Amino acid sequence: MPSPPKQVKVGRPRSSDKDKSERGERILNAAEELFALHGYDGVTLRTLANAAGVDVALINYYFGPKQQLFDTVFKRxxxxxxxxxxxxxxxxxxxxxxxxxxxxxxxxxxxxxxxxxxxxxxxxxxxxxxxxxxxxxxxxxxxxxxxxxxxxxxxxxxxxxxxxxxxxxxxxxxxxxxxxxxxxxxxxxxxxxxxxxxxxxxxxxxxxxxxxxxxxxxxxxxxxxxxx
The missing domain is CATH 1.10.357.10 (Tetracycline Repressor, domain 2)
Structure with missing residues (x-):
């Protein structure tokens, strides 16, 4: 009997470590510029996501809440x-x-x-x-x-x-x-x-x-x- 066809998984491809690193740097750079211009309270995560070209959820996934992101930007x-x-x-x-x-x-x-x-x-x-x-x-x-x-x-x-x-x-x-x-x-x-x-x-x-x-x-x- 012929072998059954292999099942192909369909979905989003996994991001490489390089892709993650580049997105993370893009988020940090955009956050650094916006925080410098507008201060902590003048920046929303949605504004930051638009500037970095990423989903809002991705910012939280990489860096946690806004206060933690601010700390990461500052200490870098x-x-x-x-x-x-x-x-x-x-x-x-x-x-x-x-x-x-x-x-x-x-x-x-x-x-x-x-x-x-x-x-x-x-x-x-x-x-x-x-x-x-x-x-x-x-x-x-x-x-x-x-x-x-x-x-x-x-x-x-x-x-x-x-x-x-x-x-x-x-x-x-x-x-x-x-x-x-x-x-x-x-x-x-x-x-x-x-x-x-x-x-x-x-x-x-x-x-x-x-x-x-x-x-x-x-x-x-x-x-x-x-x-x-």
């Missing part, structure tokens, strides 16, 4: 920035050994990777810097996301500053970091206000000029407050 580049800053600090410490690394070099290690991010041709980094400004100035998200993804690195830098400024009071160190964080946020935001105030003499998108001045300005502030 935070991890990269933290690694770059730590590498820069370790390089400065090795170059200064056996002496203690200077305040200026510590501040430069902390800030210069942010300049590189803002100068990047990758629109994702520009969106992330705007998102970082939004989160850092939010009474809702700042204490949650900044603390969760950046506090461990801040502790490492404060330890380095404590060694560079012997006898400094911890309260002074943290206040000075607070002021530096404010200057960073305004630079991330790239609002263009300084362009108008200076009548074109300064440009908020001239990141090299901004960081070249911010680094010695912040370092001098730490010295004045912590050593004064």
């Amino acid at each position: 580049r935070a991890k990269i920035l933290n690694e770059q800053r730590l590498t820069a600090l370790q390089s400065a410490q090795q170059a200064a050994a056996p002496e203690v690394v200077s305040v200026e070099k510590i501040i430069e290690a902390f800030l210069r990777p942010l300049e590189v991010a803002q100068e990047s041709d990758d629109e994702g980094w520009k969106n992330y810097c705007a998102l970082l400004a939004y989160v850092n100035n939010s009474a809702v998200w700042g204490p949650v996301l900044m603390s969760k993804h950046y506090n461990d690195l801040v502790d490492i830098f404060v330890d380095a500053l404590r060694a560079a400024l012997p006898g400094s009071d911890d309260a002074d160190l943290y206040w000075c970091y607070h002021y530096m964080s404010g200057a960073m946020s305004l630079t991330f935001a790239n609002t263009g206000r300084i362009d108008k105030m200076s009548r074109g003499l300064c440009r908020s998108d001239d990141f090299r000029a901004a960081y070249d001045r911010m680094i010695p300005f912040i370092a001098a502030g730490f010295r004045e407050v912590c050593e004064g």
Whole structure:
């Protein structure tokens, strides 16, 4: 007797790991841009799904609820920035050994990777810097996301500053970091206000000029407050 014909399963083909990864990146990139433009409350999952070209259900499947997606978007580049800053600090410490690394070099290690991010041709980094400004100035998200993804690195830098400024009071160190964080946020935001105030003499998108001045300005502030 002839063998019965094989049954053919009909349905949607399984997605490859590459397809899933590409869709996931597309969702994260679209979310990063929309959150940077409109904030957390100004973005709906349907709007995000349309921007990413996926079903709403797929966003939840990959990343969970909206709050979890927001956290994933924020930590993705935070991890990269933290690694770059730590590498820069370790390089400065090795170059200064056996002496203690200077305040200026510590501040430069902390800030210069942010300049590189803002100068990047990758629109994702520009969106992330705007998102970082939004989160850092939010009474809702700042204490949650900044603390969760950046506090461990801040502790490492404060330890380095404590060694560079012997006898400094911890309260002074943290206040000075607070002021530096404010200057960073305004630079991330790239609002263009300084362009108008200076009548074109300064440009908020001239990141090299901004960081070249911010680094010695912040370092001098730490010295004045912590050593004064």
